Amino acid sequence: MSQIARDLNLMDSHIRIVNWRNLRHLDWLVVVLVAGLAYVGLSNMYSASYGYEGAEATPHFARQALFLGIGALVALIIVCIDYRFLAALAPLMYIGALAALLAVLTIGLTVKGGRSWFRIGTFGLQPSEYTKLATIYMLAWYLAKIGPRIRRIPYLVLAFLIAAVPSILIAAQSDMGTALTYVPVAFVMVFVAGCRKWHLAAIILVGLAIVPVLWMRLEPYQRDRVKTFIDPTKAPDSEGYQIIQTKIAVGSGQMWGKGVGHGTQTHLRFLPEYRTDFIFSLLAEERGFVGAAVVIALFTAFLIRGLVLSEECPEPAGNLLAAGCVTILAFHVFVNVAITIHLMPITGLPLPFLSYGGSFYLTTMMCVGTMLSVNVRKGMFAEK
Numbered sequence: 001m002s003q004i005a006r007d008l009n010l011m012d013s014h015i016r017i018v019n020w021r022n023l024r025h026l027d028w029l030v031v032v033l034v035a036g037l038a039y040v041g042l043s044n045m046y047s048a049s050y051g052y053e054g055a056e057a058t059p060h061f062a063r064q065a066l067f068l069g070i071g072a073l074v075a076l077i078i079v080c081i082d083y084r085f086l087a088a089l090a091p092l093m094y095i096g097a098l099a100a101l102l103a104v105l106t107i108g109l110t111v112k113g114g115r116s117w118f119r120i121g122t123f124g125l126q127p128s129e130y131t132k133l134a135t136i137y138m139l140a141w142y143l144a145k146i147g148p149r150i151r152r153i154p155y156l157v158l159a160f161l162i163a164a165v166p167s168i169l170i171a172a173q174s175d176m177g178t179a180l181t182y183v184p185v186a187f188v189m190v191f192v193a194g195c196r197k198w199h200l201a202a203i204i205l206v207g208l209a210i211v212p213v214l215w216m217r218l219e220p221y222q223r224d225r226v227k228t229f230i231d232p233t234k235a236p237d238s239e240g241y242q243i244i245q246t247k248i249a250v251g252s253g254q255m256w257g258k259g260v261g262h263g264t265q266t267h268l269r270f271l272p273e274y275r276t277d278f279i280f281s282l283l284a285e286e287r288g289f290v291g292a293a294v295v296i297a298l299f300t301a302f303l304i305r306g307l308v309l310s311e312e313c314p315e316p317a318g319n320l321l322a323a324g325c326v327t328i329l330a331f332h333v334f335v336n337v338a339i340t341i342h343l344m345p346i347t348g349l350p351l352p353f354l355s356y357g358g359s360f361y362l363t364t365m366m367c368v369g370t371m372l373s374v375n376v377r378k379g380m381f382a383e384k
Contacts, residue, residue: 071365078369100127136324177347257288
């Protein structure tokens, strides 16, 4: 607590922690790209909310629109708050996130074999999603605090331990996909912080060496997913079913797609989870290769712009925060699309702005808000 107080006192007294005028200095390219992806997501969810040929609607579209509205409001609030103030609170955010992960293991709701949810009325709350952002803030706070000492092994190891603790707790919830998101985040953030490259290479080699041990500790269904990925036709009615159906859905879209609301593989329920993990399959089936390519181009432009915002911020914590947010969103995009087109085993990671889900959508928009907050304040740290 005393360290947090010192961090807050070190902030320039003439800078307001909350400044609504920051909204005038938004990076409009990011705003436009996010708006475009959000529009595609809502349009896609509108189609996913109806059965084939306009059957009875479900509430998914209305809820997704609500998630977008709440997320946009939270993102704007984050923009108006000095990110250094939030970074100073990172240890408290991190401890609170770990406490929530421990609580959900004890009293959480079990959904699809994993105990990772709290039920609040008709809505579900998934602490593992918010823990991603809390961990990014904690790593940014820690790495900015130690500075060049990240080039020494003990400080580097502690950075990885900060990411490993929530990852292990989430793996205990049988959510291996989310647990794996902390790996690229930790690697990218310590790299941006200036660690020695050969240290990272040594850690990668150690990681590869323990892969056989990790393989033996996987649940049987998790090992079956990897085996089925190699040849899904060996289990076409069980583990290989989703892989086969998503390939059919993507391929049947051909160049221009079947048209919004006319996807047979998805709307006729041949492909499960087409509103969440396989939302990209619905997009590719109904809008074809062209529509899928446009969405990938939007994601690429958004992520590249995020990297530019990170690079342009000379202040260490801001630089690290933006890099961490870009990394976690890029990992979700890459893995989700790769799974959809059968380049990776199924892990159950949602696609930003498109997949249905309040916790993930809110975390995504909080990442966007953090990136924009870093950008509007970069002029305060311009090198003299």
